Amino acid sequence: MGYTLVNILGALLIVTSTLVLLSKTTRRAVLCYAVQSAVLVALLFTLGVTTGARELIIWAVTATVTKVIFVPLVVWNVYKKMGCPDESNLASRLKPAWSIILVAAEVLVCFVAVGGIQLPTAAAVRPALAISLAHFFVGLTCIISSRNIMKQMFGYCLMENGSHVTLALLAPQAPELIEVGITTDAIFAVLVMSFVVLRIWRGMHTLDARDLTNLKG
């Protein structure tokens, strides 16, 4: 029952990450990312209860603070500091239908790749594992397809969430120190990127990745 719920939450993760990918505005991306992080917290908690790993319960608590609250708040604050700029001309390079097809293809490829893994801990959570791997590529798709540099930041956050889920699925007993290290680094990455975005806005008054193509060749 517990593992079934974990796999269902894994499926929800891919739905929410697709919503981040499809978001047209920073406001919506922030909201979708917060929801996705809440699903991640639920997954960590369920897995913790199912496997009896106390560490995962602690991860769920820290992820609530860092991913559900802190990261969205940082990005939202930066967006507000810029005066909530108009993003109507920053549509994704991919049409929504193509984005969904691409995500489906990524999930499919990851299911095939994960099928070859013989690790005992992976057996019960294979679907969720495939999805956590796919999550990674959805994040990459978000970075490559977005014209909005604020949204590119969320691509990195999705990739980091994918790693987090993989670690929880394959090594639920991992010491908290590892989780703390990963989360701290990810938070610093978001803070630094937010700061650079703010500088770009103040210096160039743009969030458009097309305006950042002067250096070529």
Place this chain on the structure above:
Amino acid sequence: MNLSILLVALLASPLVFTLIMAATPQSAGRPAFAGMHMASLSIVLGLSLAVGVPALVSGQAVDACGLWLHVDALSAIFVLLIGIIGFLTGLFSLPYVRHDAEAGLMGADRVKQYYALYSLFVFTMLLAAASNNLILTWAAIEATTLSTVFLVGIYRNRDCLEASWKYAIVCTSGVAFGLFGTLLVYANAADVMANPHEAAFFTAIMPYAGQFDPMLTKIAFAFALIGFGTKAGLFPMHTWLPDAHSQAPSPVSGLLSGVLLKVAILVIIRFYMVALAAVGALFPSVLLLTVGILSVVTSAFSLVRQHDIKRKFAYHSVENVGIIAVALGIGGPLGIAAALLHCVFHGITKALLFCLSGNLLMTYGTRDLRRITGVIEVAPVTATLLTVSLFGLAGFPPLAMFVSETMTFVAGASAHLLWVVVVVALALTVVIAVIMQIISGSVLGHAPEGQAKGDVEPLALVPEFILLACIVWFGVATPTPLVAGVENSCAIVLQSDDLDALHTAPLYRAVFDSQAAAPQAADVQNG
């Protein structure tokens, strides 16, 4: 004194100086920050020699903080590279920053930021090289990006902002692949080890690597290669590199290209060791040869189009990191030795060339090679240094890179990979042609009308002469401690004392005058 304590001090000193500089008000002035900067780098140089040389020569690893820090012969090579090049490019920073400050390009706030971040950058690289913990190594590599984003963008003009954004987004997302690979190795190790709490330590997992799930290990290696290969500047993840290297201040470009790329290579070598033990040589070799050859070939042709001298040098970095990947992909003791020597030799050569690009920038006020002409008339000392170091970059004898490139070719031929040797050699002919173009078009030729004549100040030339001396010295007579360290490192990477292939390789004895002593790596068994 206890080497473990010195290792902790080596890591702590640049961090402490970063904090001191951050806490010091900018009104303290540039000389105060320059003084702290040099104190930090002098201590790092001294301690890296104190810790690195014994580890290199004796093969005895230095451990500290339990299992967390581990400097064996392999990591000692990179610790020494950080200490020596960090100090020399740091010394070059003094006249360079003074010039920029006097030219109004760097205000007091940015001078403080520059020196504080420089020490932080050195700290993060030392941590990555000395860490024995998988996750800490990843975090340190990620931290190298975060500490240098603001160095790359320090001039805050349009191009710098663009370069710093690309650097941040490409490297953080690239290194996220490295995190995924790291976690897969950790999970694999935790599954087979009796004590899962030791599953995050390289030395602890190596004896168990043979029991890892082959599929998971292959995915992990592929992810690690993409992730840390992004940081190393391997094709096709190299896109950040020409932008960041061209926009950063020249001493920082020297440190990025000369050292940071090599530290990322060290992490790839650690994952290569795991893959070798778990799935054999074929899979990692195919991946390394593929990205290596593509890096060499694409960068060789990209070089032709560049007119910005620093972008040109940046593409040379991609090409040379490609050669390192090719050498690793060829594998065996000879391939690994060639890769490690190329890390050192290219590191020194490229640090020198980026410092010299700083000379040109200070003299001509531009990076555009079409406007940099007649250097021999304008700044004869810089012209001489530039010519010799460009010959070094082209791999001409008797300079250092000739030795490592020749070793790579011998390794390829010995492994019956002649087609690899031919492809790389053909690409290198394009590289040589481009280098000759710089010499004939910029070093020679006539100086622009009205160009003031005179070399940069002596303080800028001192570190350059030292780096040039190293290039000549290492090419003519590679120091015995380095040869011993490379041999000990080969034993660590291959987890074997059998280095006959290295000692019996054509030219090896003649070049290195090695007594072919059995490697003394006491920790071969535990990685």
